[in-house]
Amino acid sequence: MKERYDELVDIINKANYEYHVLDNPTITDQEFDKYLRELINLEIEHPDFVRDDSPTQKIGGEVIDGFKKVIHDKPMLSLSNVFNESEIIDFNNKISKEGFHPSYVCELKIDGLSVSLKYKGGKFVSAATRGDGVVGEDITHNVKTIKSIPLKINKPIDIEVRGEIFMSKKVLKSLNELRSKQGLPLFQNCRNAAAGSIRQLDSKIAEQRKLDAFLYQLPNPEDFNINTHIEALEFMKSLGFKTNPNNKLVSDVNGILDFINEKGSIRSSLPYDIDGVVIKVNDISIQKKLGFTAKYPKWATAYKFPAEEVLTKLTDIVFTVGRTGQITPNAVLEPVIVQGSTIRRATLHNEQYVLDKELKIGDIVSIRKAGDVIPEVVKPIKERRNGSEKPFVMIDKCPICNSKLEVSKTGIDYFCKNDNCPKRNIESLIHFVSRKAMNIDGLGERIIEDFYNLGIIRQIEDIYDLKEKNTELIELEGFGEKSVNNLLTSIENSKKNSLERLIFSLGITGIGEKNAKILAKKYNNIYKLMNANFEELNAIRDIGPILANSVVEFFSSEENKTLIKNLDNIGVNMEYIGQKNVDNVNFINKKFVVTGTLSNYGRDEVKNIIENNGGTTSDSVSKKTDVVIVGENAGSKYDKAIKLGIEIWDEETLQNKLNL
Numbered sequence: 001m002k003e004r005y006d007e008l009v010d011i012i013n014k015a016n017y018e019y020h021v022l023d024n025p026t027i028t029d030q031e032f033d034k035y036l037r038e039l040i041n042l043e044i045e046h047p048d049f050v051r052d053d054s055p056t057q058k059i060g061g062e063v064i065d066g067f068k069k070v071i072h073d074k075p076m077l078s079l080s081n082v083f084n085e086s087e088i089i090d091f092n093n094k095i096s097k098e099g100f101h102p103s104y105v106c107e108l109k110i111d112g113l114s115v116s117l118k119y120k121g122g123k124f125v126s127a128a129t130r131g132d133g134v135v136g137e138d139i140t141h142n143v144k145t146i147k148s149i150p151l152k153i154n155k156p157i158d159i160e161v162r163g164e165i166f167m168s169k170k171v172l173k174s175l176n177e178l179r180s181k182q183g184l185p186l187f188q189n190c191r192n193a194a195a196g197s198i199r200q201l202d203s204k205i206a207e208q209r210k211l212d213a214f215l216y217q218l219p220n221p222e223d224f225n226i227n228t229h230i231e232a233l234e235f236m237k238s239l240g241f242k243t244n245p246n247n248k249l250v251s252d253v254n255g256i257l258d259f260i261n262e263k264g265s266i267r268s269s270l271p272y273d274i275d276g277v278v279i280k281v282n283d284i285s286i287q288k289k290l291g292f293t294a295k296y297p298k299w300a301t302a303y304k305f306p307a308e309e310v311l312t313k314l315t316d317i318v319f320t321v322g323r324t325g326q327i328t329p330n331a332v333l334e335p336v337i338v339q340g341s342t343i344r345r346a347t348l349h350n351e352q353y354v355l356d357k358e359l360k361i362g363d364i365v366s367i368r369k370a371g372d373v374i375p376e377v378v379k380p381i382k383e384r385r386n387g388s389e390k391p392f393v394m395i396d397k398c399p400i401c402n403s404k405l406e407v408s409k410t411g412i413d414y415f416c417k418n419d420n421c422p423k424r425n426i427e428s429l430i431h432f433v434s435r436k437a438m439n440i441d442g443l444g445e446r447i448i449e450d451f452y453n454l455g456i457i458r459q460i461e462d463i464y465d466l467k468e469k470n471t472e473l474i475e476l477e478g479f480g481e482k483s484v485n486n487l488l489t490s491i492e493n494s495k496k497n498s499l500e501r502l503i504f505s506l507g508i509t510g511i512g513e514k515n516a517k518i519l520a521k522k523y524n525n526i527y528k529l530m531n532a533n534f535e536e537l538n539a540i541r542d543i544g545p546i547l548a549n550s551v552v553e554f555f556s557s558e559e560n561k562t563l564i565k566n567l568d569n570i571g572v573n574m575e576y577i578g579q580k581n582v583d584n585v586n587f588i589n590k591k592f593v594v595t596g597t598l599s600n601y602g603r604d605e606v607k608n609i610i611e612n613n614g615g616t617t618s619d620s621v622s623k624k625t626d627v628v629i630v631g632e633n634a635g636s637k638y639d640k641a642i643k644l645g646i647e648i649w650d651e652e653t654l655q656n657k658l659n660l
């Protein structure tokens with residue numbers, strides 16, 4: 001019986017390997033199901049038989065409370081980026097200057113999330129995300145369910161391998177079809193879907209997401225007497241891991257350029273998303289000699305493909321009204337998929353932008369995702385015009401309230417100046433409650449719009465009156481006692497916000513989150529800010545004449561003065577509380593050390609920011625340090641931090657943490 005059990009485990013594991021890793025099944029689905037059923041029955045009858053590498057261990061079902069932190073044995077570094085041929089040639093030249101003329105391994109840059117897998121005695125024991133490179137999160141329970149990741153490898157060794165977990169385009173499509181039927185938000189692309197799936201506490205969900213993985217890096221090749229990266233890839237393959245069939249050894253920089261051209265042209269026909277090509281020095285002894293910068297290996301880089309452009313029809317240009325009354329033309333597009341997400345609209349910013357691009361309604365236009373996120377109309381394809389296209393005409397009346405538009409001093413922007421324009425009011429309310437402003441949960445854009453149209457909220461003060469309308473709210477469709485209670489609590493909590501949130505929420509033209517903080521810190525109290533004159537404001541670093549004027553103008557309006565007085569009477573806090581972003585858990589009570597040069601902040605500036613967010617700073621790294629922020633040319637403090645296993649943030653991480 002036990003022999004049969006062992007035989008079944010081996011048959012099914014082999015079938016899984018052939019199907020999921022080699023993409024070359026040798027048994028039918030029916031045969032597979034038959035073996036699996038037989039195995040499951042045996043496991044029910046003889047629970048003592050169950051092996052760690054049994055295929056049933058991949059079914060999922062384990063639910064965890066939260067993600068445990070894992071310190072990587074060696075940091076999981078990311079790669080420097082190059083964007084064109086000359087930057088690739090520079091990358092190679094720098095290596096030549098060091099006296100090396102290596103061959104390279106070119107690989108596809110899989111658009112997923114990187115993972116570290118650990119095996120002991122040939123058995124899978126744990127998996128972790130990259131995290132910030134030094135500390136990742138334990139995702140063992142979910143990784144176990146990935147069919148192409150073996151629970152047992154072909155040699156009984158201890159080994160760590162690294163690679164990319166991804167979701168195929170086909171799986172994303174069917175997952176989104178299902179989510180659409182269920183009324184759930186769709187995943188924007190394969191990477192987000194993979195990341196969202198791996199961050200599930202319940203491994204059953206991860207299992208259903210049908211993730212996949214390519215392995216591409218061996219952190220300790222010397223342990224296995226491996227001298228080149230291409231051998232490392234071969235070794236991983238021989239152990240039973242899925243490696244990418246496109247990996248290629250090339251002898252020089254021309255080989256790299258050919259690989260990029262070749263793969264660029266097959267990109268869209270691949271079953272998974274890639275966003276570039278990774279180039280790695282093949283010889284591991286040369287890799288060692290080249291070493292690392294603070295953030296990246298010098299022996300590898302990532303070539304990023306240019307943003308994908310696709311053609312579609314510009315069916316209309318419609319105008320929207322912002323909170324300040326600014327009118328924005330927007331492209332209405334025939335829906336088209338760009339890099340995995342459907343694009344229907346794109347901002348055209350202002351009249352001049354449309355005129356510069358010479359866009360006509362009805363044009364076939366090319367679209368791309370600027371910075372890979374915001375859709376952008378690149379240009380019209382003039383050769384495709386057939387004479388039916390209509391010229392773009394800027395409007396002169398507000399599309400909502402019909403009042404005459406005014407042109408800004410710069411002559412570029414048009415504004416609706418009607419303070420009672422419903423759209424302006426709705427947008428102002430949406431801004432007031434938004435996360436970075438008063439942070440009132442439960443009043444989304446649609447709800448504000450509905451409440452406005454129903455006359456429940458017409459002005460900011462009405463938000464704080466909602467508690468009087470408790471019963472009316474509970475009766476509204478989509479609301480219940482619990483959601484109304486949560487909303488009212490969130491409204492009450494917002495009264496305690498520190499001053500900078502209130503200043504930002506007022507929507508004073510040009511006063512964003514950062515300037516609101518500067519003003520709150522300088523004036524401490526809204527009435528002092530209200531009484532500040534132009535000269536005083538203009539003298540503040542970072543404010544300048546345009547913003548100074550904007551603040552003075554805002555507070556000179558009787559209506560705005562009344563609003564402040566009313567909010568004060570309601571009990572909204574008007575003072576600067578000192579610790580800004582008090583709820584920024586990423587900083588509170590943590591000790592920070594900054595080392596190296598940051599590109600967006602001076603040394604003192606970054607220290608101030610940390611302290612303002614509730615952290616403390618010091619100049620030397622010790623066991624008590626919680627986080628080391630690393631810029632360019634970081635030296636011994638960085639090394640020490642790594643040695644002590646301290647959390648490391650680069651500038652991008654810092655910015656993300658500041659934004660919560």
Ligand code: IVH
Pocket residue numbers: 077078079080107108109110111112113114130164216217278297300302
């Ligand atoms: S090698 C030290 N190879 O790209 C070498 N990375 O920007 C570390 N990636 O964090 C990575 N495909 O998530 C490598 N074939 C590949 C890759 C790859 C995708 C991702 C990985 C990494 C990021 C670097």
